[in-house]
Amino acid sequence: MTDRTTIDRTSHLELEHHEKTFLDSNELIINMGPQHPATHGVLRVILKLDGEKVLGTECVIGYLHRGVEKIAEHRTYTMFNPYVDRMDYVAAVSNGLGYCEAVEKLLNVEAPRRAQYIRVVLTELNRLASHMLWLGTHALDIGAITPLFYTFRDREEILKIFEKYCGARLTTHAFRIGGCSYETYDGFEREVKKFLDFVTPKIDEYEELLTTNRIWVERTKDVGKISAKECIALGVTGPVLRASGVKWDLRKAQPYAAYPDFDFEIPVGQNGDTYDRYIVRMQEMRQSLRIIDQAIGKIPDGPIMAKIPKVMKPPVGEIYHSIEAPKGELGYFIVSDGSTQPYRVRVRPPSFVNLQALDMMVRGALVADVIAVIGTLDIVLGEVDR
Amino acid sequence: MAPVATTFFFYFLSALTVLSAVLVITRKNAVHSALALIVSLLGQAALYLMLYAPFVAGVQIILYAGGIMVLFLFVIMLVNIEKSQREDQFNKQWLVGLAAAIALGALFVLVYVKGRALFPDRAIQMPEQSNTQQVAVLLYGNYMFTFEIASLLLLVAIIGAVVMAKKRI
């Protein structure tokens, strides 16, 4: 993608609009980003505008490229583990879970039950944190500044739990191949339960501010519509897909970790517009709370690490394992040549794939909608660029 | 209100008005012209105030400076002016323009000399505090029909402008 854009960034934009528009010579080409308050990092969107109307977009990415996949080829399986935290840095726990489970599958080991329960609790907490951050920034983009501070206040509690558990707040590196790095600290269950009681009314508070807010509904209803068919064609996953009415969640479709043990629902929207995505994510936050509530009560006793060799040499072969990250399907494709280092690691990041839908969603909309749609896609540039 | 320093303000304002009118027709950049025109219009509004016509002055500010000039600036921004700035700004008719100006000036002088009696140097005392009320009485009394026609004219202008500027209807 980057290559193509360096050659000719706007040619395909020109081709698709033969019809004459208002003051043709004054079509504006605007560079939104990489330094822009609403592009969630360093996304650069080239907008072709007719007044306020968007005629086409082109995403230029790679400003945060660190070559994570290449780095993997020169690290042992264990050494690469912390790197995945740096991809989707607001959902580092999910990244770690996906990688660890993929390698475990390659090694043919399974993490002990206790470790899997801890994993579920932490991953769902992380999903909450990610959705909270999304809600705050998305609302900020649309102009509501207050929800940002509310969500950050509550996300802080989650980060405190992470910090107590593993010492890090953002790039947690909470799991190890074969289990968890750390045993839970004293009072872990009590604190998580306290957090659940604390956060449940808070989610109502966010909804009170936004769900029936006239301006919020007008700004999000019928904005950035995408149908289920288009979603599937583009490979869009996660809440964006579910808001279009497809009941697809890897936690149910291909259960992993301890998810089969829990009872939860997959929230689904109908219209596939920004408002539905908002509702779906809000519902998902409640479902996450439900899962945590079930899991935290019955964390089994036992070891937290499976028996894995000190020097990891997976058998020759390849594996694709994907999990439901907060933003969609996060997949790891790992090829092993039998040595201590992976031959190739390919990450299927949800943000990168979802970002493809941007152009389709904003064609013919207004500039303000581009901001709303970038927000609703919930991209993290660390993950898009890797 | 007792007028203060009428002579000074008259000469100051009329100099401002006329000089900015000169700038309007000589500036290369259309935005600069518009800026000068705004100054000229505001100067005229002040002159209206000196002529005890506060309502006209208010209308001048709110409609001309606040409405029409915004429209002008809006259109200048829409049309590509960099190109038009590189072109020659004046056409070949400057001779005609000069002749017209001289002829008009001569006409004005002539009219003044011949029709001096038409300008009695008296002024009726205008009650400034009730100017708006009196204008309103005239506007909705004697000139009611004209007023309605003016509103019709505005309606036609709205429709005309929309038809002209819209891409397709």
Added chain:
Amino acid sequence: MLDYITSYLNSDTTPGSAGNMFWAFVYIILIFLGLSVAVIAMNWLERKILAHMQVRLGPMRVGPHGLLQPIADALKLLIKEDIMPSQADPLVFWVAPLMVVITSFTVFIVVPFGPTHAVTDMNIGVLFMLGVSSLSVLGVVMAGWASNSHYPLMGALRSSAQMVSYEIAMGLAVVSAVLMTSLNKDGTGTLSMIGIVQAQQSQQVWFIFKFFPLGLIAFFIFAVAMVAETNRAPFDLPEAESELTAGFHTEYSGFRWSLFFLAEYSAMIAVSSIAVTLWLGGWMRPFPNALSGETWDLVFSLVPGLTFLFLAAMTFYSTARMPKHPYFKVQTIGLGGFGAVLALIGVALFVPPVRDRIQDIFWFSAKVALSMYMYIWYRGTFPRYRFDQLMKVGWKVLLPLGIGVLVLTAIAGILF
């Protein structure tokens, strides 16, 4: 000369109407200073109030509770490098902020802080205020154009369309209030700001409650339109941070930017004072006829002093709660001093001659302050409108509503 100065003191008109230039200048300077102080205070209050709405503290470092923060900001802006883009149009770039700031200060010459506390009383007061404040859009448009950059240009286009659209609804609401002034024996209305308040006085009702709910609806239309007119949330599209980075003043920095800032806040105060004058009884105290009589007059005349004493008490409470660490010694003393100044003002406001003169100004300012608080509240609550929705609200909701209210007010005026 001294006679000229003292002769005005017993006059019962504004210095402008009395033709007394000395006092007119004094009033202009007083208003200018008061406005600057109000803008500085507003800056601090907005940040503090917004912060407390958003579960944070706001400025806390510069001075006790960040009281000196606006001054520090002003200093920073003044000594900051004033950047002009190389491709900008220097003249227009230079004139635009001046235009905005001059227009938003000029309107204050007709704002009546009291029956005699205005620079002048114009026959066309309201028209003058609306007209001059509508000139600020020219400055905005010029700023956007002169920056020679896409974001400012889009901000300028948005702003010109927005301001021109909302002016119409605003004008209709104003006309329906002006119509109410003509409901007296001789049937002559007035556009004069002082005349409008006097009309409310003689009709014994604030126009917001007149012909309920017509006055209320007109006030509502004005209240919405004035937010749009001053480019504040939720109508802050011309400077929408998340869309156009900073809209029309993206390329401005330092002193010129601070002029835009100054103009925005004084424009907010200006439109608020129009609303207060037209609908909220201007300088009149609450319930002037229901709670009339000497006793109530006395009670209400104590309110300004009590307000300041209350503020002082709050300040002293915060002073007592300051950390006892020696590091905070200067700040604690400063806060206590500030409280002492407030208390002193409060006590001074109880002295009968001062008390009588300050009454009108206090009630007017209190109503304006309430309106300013609403501005902050909107900003903390609402998301931003989209451009087409903004236009829809302006043309399809407020304009028909305004026409309807105008017609109904006229009918009600004939019937009752």
Added chain:
Amino acid sequence: MSPIGTLHYLVVAAALFILGVIGVLTRRNVVIVLMSIELILNAVNLNLVAFSRIWGLHGQIFAIFVITDAAAEAAVGLGILIAFFRNKETVNIDEVDLMKW
């Protein structure tokens, strides 16, 4: 009575009128031509208001009507300008030489 009489205002108005005529006749930019027309209309207004001091308020009423017309003229004129610019990509008045495209 101040030394400034009606005549002074008429002279200013005449100067504005002449400047407007020169602008209309010599400029090539349509926008500036339209602005010059505004100048002419304003000169007329100044005359009307100046005369209204002698013969009563009717001049001011006429000035208001002229301002109304100016608004209508500006709207239609700028509409035509945009239509013209869309087709010819220029604002040069010398190139307005066709009645229809």
